[in-house]
Amino acid sequence: MAIHDRQRQYWEEMVKLKAANLYICSYRDYLGHWVTTVATIRAIASSLSIAGWAIWHNLSFIWASIIAASQVADALKDVFPIAKKNKAASDLSGVLENLFIDAQLEWDSIFSGKYTDDQISTRLHKLRSLRLQAEHRNFPGGLSVRSKLQAQARTGATIYFQETYGVE
Numbered sequence: 001m002a003i004h005d006r007q008r009q010y011w012e013e014m015v016k017l018k019a020a021n022l023y024i025c026s027y028r029d030y031l032g033h034w035v036t037t038v039a040t041i042r043a044i045a046s047s048l049s050i051a052g053w054a055i056w057h058n059l060s061f062i063w064a065s066i067i068a069a070s071q072v073a074d075a076l077k078d079v080f081p082i083a084k085k086n087k088a089a090s091d092l093s094g095v096l097e098n099l100f101i102d103a104q105l106e107w108d109s110i111f112s113g114k115y116t117d118d119q120i121s122t123r124l125h126k127l128r129s130l131r132l133q134a135e136h137r138n139f140p141g142g143l144s145v146r147s148k149l150q151a152q153a154r155t156g157a158t159i160y161f162q163e164t165y166g167v168e
Helices: 005-055 057-075 081-111 117-138 147-165
Strands: none
Touching: 005 081, 005 117, 005 147, 081 117
């Protein structure tokens, strides 16, 4: 069975969706590394400050200031942009993965010819709309693009479709 234009468009949207999901997962992991690094630095600073205070009483104001700053940073950790972006990326990755799973299921019916062009167009529109809604809900100000992660995501999507369907 030859793939016609509407089927091709749906296929291409699935490829884009897979690449977007791989990108957001990589972006989430990238941000997660920084969230962990900042948390580790906060914990070390707080612990060393307590130890320093115990050893050098005459510098207690400095140690108390470092501890207080660490406590404020800990209280505000979910407000920092990097932590908020990490959570948003994590939420979006789950939504995109579910959308992709649904799109794959729908692809089977589209490829087998069960849907007319109009039905495929409707499904394609819905898929695009759901993806856009998810992106806007999680990143209302837009999602920054890291070129290296984007290139890796495209390569990963190509490999996925080669291994799963035997095509690019």
